[in-house]
Amino acid sequence: MNKIGAEKTISVYWFAILIIVAGAVIYMVVSVYGKPYDVRGAESEILASNIADCISEGGYLQEKILGDASFRENFLQRCSLNLETPDFAGTKGEYYTEVNFYEFETGTKLDFDIVQGNFNLKSSCGLPGLTQPVCSQKSFYVIDKEQKKYRVDIMSIVNKVDKNA
């Protein structure tokens, strides 16, 4: 009789320990993997990097870019970029990119820029908080084949707040 009672007590004890251990494991897994990884910063950097690769190759500005209206109009196609976001139906776009060119010596902005994506995202750039779009501002120095010097500024913005923040 006593032996059966002890076994019951031990069974209850093991059951309690099992629940505690399982609960702790679940808590740890949720605390580590519960929040989504916010990859928007990396995504905006990759976008800016791809745009830079499209504009500059081998240290020189790609030919037929500056002042070429067809390049501006077909920018996404020419640079093999796809800013469509089928996972975010109903939005005006989750990306925004802007490329500006400056004369390097004087800093004068050239009358040629490239703008693609959802322009409304730009106004939220720099605002604090995880529910704001992530912006990347990159600049680099480049020359063309005639040794003209330029500074290129690339702004890339990724929204995707619903799935990251």
Place this chain on the structure above:
Amino acid sequence: MRNYNKKAQISEGITWIVATIAIIVILLFSIFISSFFFSGKDSIRNTFFSSDINQKSFLSYLLTKDQSGKTVISQITSEQDLNNFNGNLGLKIFKGIYGAKYDTWLGVSEISDDFDILNLVSIDYVGKENSYFGKKILTTVNAPGPAYYGFFQVVGLGGFGSSLYLDKNKEEIVEVIFAVK
């Protein structure tokens, strides 16, 4: 006999209590570790991608010609140091464009005497002080890999750097280093 059984029961009970406490302590420690050290990693460090764009500036800088038509890389290779043209141009590019975000250093580095016997490579390159960028800044990124000959970059925790060997013996390099402020 009854006393003996009671002692045995108490001893066995203490074992269970100690085991229970040990389990709970281990669990609490694991929860503490997971909460404070892993849960904050909800974003990806993006320094790695910055290096691509900054490297473009370095490559264009090396290809820039002076009034005599000599490229910066040719000037540095022959003079083994920065001169008035490429020093000031370097300042304008690397301090001007990147100075707000990074501490930058541009200059020529020589192979050091420290040698990694296992990999048969120099451990580091010692930067020559120049009058434009001063002394080479110390980062975790200025150790080139052994297999490269040509343009390469190293990305570390504190920043990144791009380098180009100036001679076939790999004894000198021109490099730019970006250390995150």
